[in-house]
Every structure is written in C-alpha cells, then in structure tokens.
Amino acid sequence: MTNPIAALGRAVLGALAFVGRLALFSGETISHLVRPPFYPRELGTALIQIGFYSLPVVGLTALFTGGALALQIYAGGARFSAEAVVPQIVAIGMVRELGPVLVGLMIAARVTSSVAAEIATMRVTEQIDALVTLSTNPMKYLTLPRVLAATLVMPVLVGIGDTIGILGGYLVATETLGFNASTYIKNTADFLEFMDIFSSLIKGGVFGFIAALMGCYYGMNSGRGAQGVGSATKTSVVAAAILILASNFILTQAFFSA
C-alpha cells in the first residue's frame, strides 16, 4: 500500500524539483540581460542560426498547412453550405493557432535539438569548463544569446509563417476551388483584427523563449558520453513541444476567453 504512495510522492517531489531548477535557470538567464559583459557577436550568430536558417522550414510548413486548411474548410463547410467562409477561417486559423503553434513546434524540432546537442557536447568535452577557466560565464556566453535571439526572432518567423499560410490557402482557394482572388484578399483583410495578429506574435515570442531555454537547460545539464548527449537532445525537444502546447492553451485562454 505504501509503495504506490511513495512512488507518487517521489514523482511529485521530482516534478517540483524540476520546476524549481528550471525557474532558477530561467531567472539566471534573464538576469544576465542587464549584467555586463554582453556578447553581441554571439547574439548576431544566434539570430542568423535560429532566424534566417529556419525560414525554409517555416515557409514550407506554413504553405502546405494553409493549403490543406483551405481544402478541409471548403469540404467541411460544404456540408452546411458555408464554403464561402474559407478565407476567414484560414486567416483566423493560421494567425491565431496554426501559425504560432506549428512554427513553435518546427523551431522546437530544429533549434531546440541543435542547441541541446551543441551545448551537451560542449559539456561532455569540457568546453564549458574551459569557458569558465577563461573567465567567461557560460550562461552569459551560451545561454543568453540563444534564448534572447529565439525570443526576438520568433515573432518575425511567426508573422512570416502566418502570411505564407494564408498565401497557401489563397493559392488553393483561387486555383482549385474557384474563389475570386480580390474577394479572397478583401475577406481575409477585413476579418482579421489587431488582437489576432498581436496574440500570434506574442505567442511566437513565448514559444521562442521556451524552445531555446529547453535546449540550453538540457544541454547544460547533460549526462556523460554520447548517451548523455542523445538523451539531452531527445528530452529537450519533448519538453519544449509539451511546454509550447501547454503555454499555447494558457495564452489562448488569456487572449480570447472573455
């Protein structure tokens, strides 16, 4: 009888300890924002790595998702003679939900994994220790630039993803479903509100923060050897994906529940 209770207690304590460690890690990362020295070159590199090089995957994901969304809404809408809502639903679906979430998940797959693997390898090969002996704080030099870059660049990626997603829907609707091009654009523009776009970009920033933070956290706390690096990489992506989906729910509720 005591064993299940003990196991439950251990699990709860473990979860609380994880939350505490993660909160401390986040706090330390953020605190370096206002404490010199700063490493602008590292920030610039991270902006390019996370932002520019993610554009193809973000663009392709959004394009195909927007197109598929248009087909689904058209087919679904036809059941109750509401095919005409395709532009509005594609726009609201991409901007409010699919754009930020899919871009967030793609960044978790591409950036979280590479950040975790890179930092974990640096941990295993003593490069992190070497940084310390060279009077360089690894949190300042490795973690802050990546987390800051992801937080800054993700709203831009989400904005681009939203736009390309709507474009995907537009192409499918006008080329295969017989929609008038100018009417489609007008309906899309008229339907979207400021809060839709604002919430999308805020979600992007939050998801970027989570994605990079998870990569850095698991990389810094990696175990030894190739297995440690592999485990850190896998766990970071899973944790980032779950946290992105959970925070998406919380943010959606905060923005649109009223």
Place this chain on the structure above:
Amino acid sequence: MIRLTDVHKSFGSNDVLRGVDLHVPKGKSMVVIGGSGTGKSVLIKSVLGLVTPDSGVIEVDGVDVTRQPRDAFLARFGMLFQGGALFDSLPVWQNVAFRLMRGALKRPKAEAREIAIEKLRRVGLGPDVADRLPAELSGGMQKRVSLARAIAASPEIIFFDEPTTGLDPIMSGVINDLIREIVVEMGATAITITHDMTSVRAISDRVAMLHRGKIRWEGPIADLDHSNDPYVDQFIHGRASGPIETLR
C-alpha cells in the same frame, strides 16, 4: 602559493577526496600521480571552482579561493584540459586568443591575433594553422593549441590535466618538453595530473601521489625512486601485484 587543507568531495556515495592536504610552493611544478578514478582531476577542478568541495579549505596566496573576486582569480590561471576542450566553432587563433578578445584582458583584434600566432609559434605551430578549425588538426596539434591557449594570457598558475593522454611517445615527449620549458620560462606555478611516468620525470619539481582520496606521499622528484612507500613503488614501476588493489 596553493594550499589545500582537509579537502573532501563526494559524488553520491562515492567519496572521491577524503581529506586532501597539499602545498604547492610558488614557481614550482607539482605533479600529482595516482590511478584512474582516484580524484586527480577533481582535485584541480576544486581549486578552480569547477567542482565545489564538500568541506576543507583551498587557499591561493593565503586567501581562501571562495573569498577572491572570481574573474580576477581565474585570470591568474591557465589550464590544459585532457581532451583539449577547444571550441569547435572558432578557428584556432580565436581559441588561443579567447581570453584576449573578451573581458578585462580584451585587446584589439589584430593585436590578439598577433599574440595568438606568437603563442602558436611557441608551441611549434606555424601561422598557417591559425585560421583552421580544431577539427582539422591532429590530436597532437590540438594539444599544442590547447597549450598555447593555456599560456596565452601569461598566467601565474597553470594546470595540466593528463597532457599526454592519447599521444604517441614522441609527441608525448614534445609536449612534456614544451610544458617544462614554458613553466621555467614563465616562472609559473604548475600542477600536472598524470599517470604517465615519463611525464612525471620530465615535468616535475615535486611529486604527490593521490590514493584513496588522500595524499599518500609527497616529495621532491629526486626522492621518488626511493620513497620507501610500497604504494608509490608499485605505481611508478607499474607492478600488477602490491598493496594497490587491481581488477583483473
């Protein structure tokens, strides 16, 4: 210069350091020998603050290391890591000049590069190596680059962690000679961790043997061969039988 007093460190149930007492005089080269897993690397990492001891006192120049300003304290040290620990993403010269391009010791880029090339030359590498990435170098060359990085800012204290591991005997000899020359030339205080007896004889002024988490024997290199300590004798002669337990 460096004094460790009753330093303890455990990892879970594994008591690695069990009361280490060691004194390294200024300007001397101390080599710490001992079997694999006896805590030699933990010992020097404790001095640098990379590992936090559970108890005991570590002093440099009579001041507890935990009470010294961190950056100024670390600026006095150079370290050669066992695997080199070169930064993969940076070219060789930026690895060597890393400390000279950031923080309190920051220099203009051209000057930092010039110093890096000079330090590379000091360890026997030409300027053609400067713009290569570490992955493009052999193990011996990576060790030399790491050595150049350790001495780039002319530190007062240098730690060498297994400097010849993974190198062929000739390259080991080259690295040993370089370490000895550099330590003498710079007047630095050095601690070297090794179980390579050729390195011990080439590098050291004094030798300490770490066994079961304590300093088993310490003395000048000249006394090593007649220490009258069965543990030291077994270790330096590489005998399978003796008081040091071996897994067979």
